[in-house]
Amino acid sequence: MSFLNTIYWVVWKDLISEWRTRETISSMLFFALIVILVFSFSFAMDQDAARQLIAGIIWVAFTFTGIIGIGKSFTSELQNDCIEFLQMSPVPKGAIYLGKVTANFLFMFAVEILLFPLFVIFFNLEVVDSVGMLLLVFFLATLGLAAVGTLFSALTVQIRAREVMLPVLLLPLAVPVIIAAVEATRGILNGDPYNFYSQWLHLLLIFDIIFTVVSFWLFEFILDS
Amino acid sequence: MSAIQVTGLSKAYGFYRIFEEVTFAIHPGTCFALFGPNGAGKTTLLRILATLQTPSGGQFTIYGQDGVAERDAVRSILLFIAHGTHLYEELSATENLQFALALRGQSLEPAQLKRALDQTGIGAYGNLKIRQFSAGMKKRLALAKAILAQPKLLLLDEPYNALDDGGVAITNQLIQDTMKRGGTVVMTTHDRNKAAKIATEGAILQNGHMQLLSPEQLQTHVLS
Numbered sequence: 001m002s003f004l005n006t007i008y009w010v011v012w013k014d015l016i017s018e019w020r021t022r023e024t025i026s027s028m029l030f031f032a033l034i035v036i037l038v039f040s041f042s043f044a045m046d047q048d049a050a051r052q053l054i055a056g057i058i059w060v061a062f063t064f065t066g067i068i069g070i071g072k073s074f075t076s077e078l079q080n081d082c083i084e085f086l087q088m089s090p091v092p093k094g095a096i097y098l099g100k101v102t103a104n105f106l107f108m109f110a111v112e113i114l115l116f117p118l119f120v121i122f123f124n125l126e127v128v129d130s131v132g133m134l135l136l137v138f139f140l141a142t143l144g145l146a147a148v149g150t151l152f153s154a155l156t157v158q159i160r161a162r163e164v165m166l167p168v169l170l171l172p173l174a175v176p177v178i179i180a181a182v183e184a185t186r187g188i189l190n191g192d193p194y195n196f197y198s199q200w201l202h203l204l205l206i207f208d209i210i211f212t213v214v215s216f217w218l219f220e221f222i223l224d225s
Numbered sequence: 226m227s228a229i230q231v232t233g234l235s236k237a238y239g240f241y242r243i244f245e246e247v248t249f250a251i252h253p254g255t256c257f258a259l260f261g262p263n264g265a266g267k268t269t270l271l272r273i274l275a276t277l278q279t280p281s282g283g284q285f286t287i288y289g290q291d292g293v294a295e296r297d298a299v300r301s302i303l304l305f306i307a308h309g310t311h312l313y314e315e316l317s318a319t320e321n322l323q324f325a326l327a328l329r330g331q332s333l334e335p336a337q338l339k340r341a342l343d344q345t346g347i348g349a350y351g352n353l354k355i356r357q358f359s360a361g362m363k364k365r366l367a368l369a370k371a372i373l374a375q376p377k378l379l380l381l382d383e384p385y386n387a388l389d390d391g392g393v394a395i396t397n398q399l400i401q402d403t404m405k406r407g408g409t410v411v412m413t414t415h416d417r418n419k420a421a422k423i424a425t426e427g428a429i430l431q432n433g434h435m436q437l438l439s440p441e442q443l444q445t446h447v448l449s
Contacts, residue, residue, distance in 0.1 A: 009327040017315040020354070080355075080363075081309025084277055089328040090301035224296075 006091045010099025011106075017076065018107065024072045028065045028111045035061040036115065040122040054123050055186035059178055061115065062138075063145065063171075066108045070149035071166050073104050074157035083157065086223065093220035097150065101212070104153075105146040112138050130188045137188065140204035141181035144211055148173055151215035154222050177211075180204045226289055228253040228378060228409035229274065233283035236269055243269050244433045247283070251426065253377075256400050256410040258424035258443070260417065265430045267413035268308075268382055274411065275305035275380050287378055301329075304376035306384065310363045314356040318342060318366050321355060325370050333373060341369040345395050360387040368392075368399055379403050381412035385419050397423050 018024055039057045043050035050057075077083040086096055116134070120127055127134060152170045156162040180203040187197025227250040235245040243266035251257045259267050272278045274285065276296045285292040287299045312321050322338050342348040345365040355363065364387050371379055384396050400410045400423050414420045420427070427443040429436045 006328065009324055013313065013316065013320075013324050016320065017313060020315045079314055080312050081307060082311055082313055084305075084307065084309060085311035085325065085328075087277060088275060088300050088303075088305060090297060090330065091328055 003092055003095045006095035007099040007102065010096055011102045014073075014076075014100070014103035015106070018103075024069050024107055025111060027072075028069050028107065029114065031068055032061050032065040032111060032115050033118070035064070036118050036122055043123075050123050051189075054119070054125065055182045055189060057123075058116075058119055058185060059141070059182045061119075062108070062112055062142070062181075063174065063178055064167075065111055065115075066104075066142065066145050066149065067167050067170065069107045069111070070104050070146065070153045070170075071163060073100055073150060074153045075162070078157065083223075093223050094216045096223070097154075097216055097219035100154075101143075101146050101150045101215075104150050105143055108142045108146060109138065112142060125189060127189070130191070133188050133194075134185065137181055137184045137201065137204070140201065140208055141177055141184075144177040144204060144208045145174055147208060147211040147215050148177075151219060151222065154219060177204065177207050180207065226253075227251060227286075228255075229257075229285065229287055229411070231274075231283070231285040234270070234273070234280050234285055235282035236266065236273065236278070237281045242433055244430060244435065245282070247430075247435045249428060249435060249437055251409055251411065253288075253409055254404050254407050255425045256404055256412070256423055258420040258427040259411065259413045259430060260415070260420075260427060261413075261430035266433070267430050270430065271305070271380050271382050271411065271413055272307075274378075275303060275307075276300055277305070302376060303378040303380060304371050304374050305380040305382070306364075306367045306371060307382045308386075310367050312355045312358075312363055312366060315354060317352045317354055318347060318358070318369075319351040321366060322370060322373060326373055329374055331374065337373065341372045342366075344372055345369040346391055361389060361392055364388055365392055365395065368395055371399055372402075375406065375408075376403075377408045379408060379410045381410065383414060384412050385414060385416045393419060 043053070074083065077086060119125060149170055152166055156165045156169065159165050180200040184197045184200035184204065187200070229251040231247060231249050234247040236243040247270070259270065261267050269278065273280050274287070274292065276292060276299055279293060288302060290298045292299055313324070316324065319338050319342070322341065326333055339348060339351060342351050345368050347362055347365050350362065358366065385393055388396060403410050412420070421444065424443060427438040429438065
């Protein structure tokens with residue numbers, strides 16, 4: 001069976017399961033909405049402060065929302081011991097990893113696309129000219145978070161305190177991605193020239209490659225341990 | 226060549242030894258029934274053969290391939306039907322079969338899937354989600370997976386649990402078909418009467434040691 005076929009079937013399975021339950025997406029959206037509302041009311045009196053902090057607020061919401069989705073990625077495999085089935089499947093485990101990363105990325109990116117207009121409305125952002133660049137930042141940062149998050153989701157799934165351990169382990173490693181995403185988003189929202197924030201985009205790309213390659217390699221050992 | 230060759234196999238969790246120095250061989254085309262009391266290590270032994278756990282000592286080969294070093298090759302020739310059934314609750318029966326077989330490298334026509342579901346008596350429920358299935362129906366679906374996968378080595382953990390008489394007959398038919406193809410079946414069971422009808426070899430795992438049963442002993446053990 002080809003490598004790409006395995007990726008396809010894992011993504012297919014995760015998307016169909018999610019479409020039928022809407023369990024992950026709905027909990028992600030609900031959490032993110034609360035974050036937006038809380039921050040929106042906190043800065044209602046001070047739009048200048050909000051503008052200074054909005055990039056950070058966006059990525060706090062996106063990161064923690066993403067962790068909710070990533071956490072569910074492997075806990076769903078515990079039901080009926082399906083994780084054993086993945087473990088025993090005679091396919092490259094890297095393909096299963098990439099399938100899971102793709103599904104997680106799609107869930108996270110979809111939620112971000114749905115949420116961003118709310119940020120624009122609640123915080124009066126002017127983004128008409130910069131939507132394309134913002135989407136690029138969202139794409140790169142979400143890919144990095146999904147790449148490393150999927151690995152840690154697999155690592156912590158058998159731990160009893162997995163809901164605690166996943167963010168504790170994931171966030172320190174994801175800090176470079178989050179910082180780069182915040183800085184690039186801030187630059188774009190401030191209307192800075194591309195040269196002012198391009199290094200953050202390059203950094204995101206580098207971290208995406210490093211996280212994906214290392215996680216791809218480690219995944220087989222984690223799934224089999 | 227033996228289908229399974231186990232030599233000096235041990236398993237321990239910390240200082241607690243489940244079993245030690247277990248040695249046996251199983252020939253192709255046979256059904257090996259593993260008996261023993263609860264906690265004897267039957268399922269652990271089966272999980273080691275299924276490459277889900279690593280032994281603490283000793284070695285084993287499946288159709289000549291090392292069960293630890295050549296794990297990926299071994300996985301391509303075995304199918305393990307466990308208590309957990311390995312089924313996704315939100316997928317339908319047909320989708321579960323499609324997914325399971327796709328990850329074994331098999332692409333099957335809808336008619337083949339339907340035939341396997343009919344054979345296991347759940348043909349009418351192909352589009353039903355697994356979360357609406359009873360335990361027995363899930364077990365039957367797992368059997369349908371085995372019918373389609375046609376593995377060289379079929380590992381069954383308590384195969385008769387949750388099954389009615391019809392399900393037992395389907396299980397026995399699957400075992401017989403596997404043996405006819407030259408494949409091998411290893412099962413753990415407490416149900417000695419049902420195992421007696423189908424097993425050709427057997428052993429008792431008790432107090433950390435394995436006692437192999439001759440065909441006569443197997444029947445005597447079953448009847449006792």
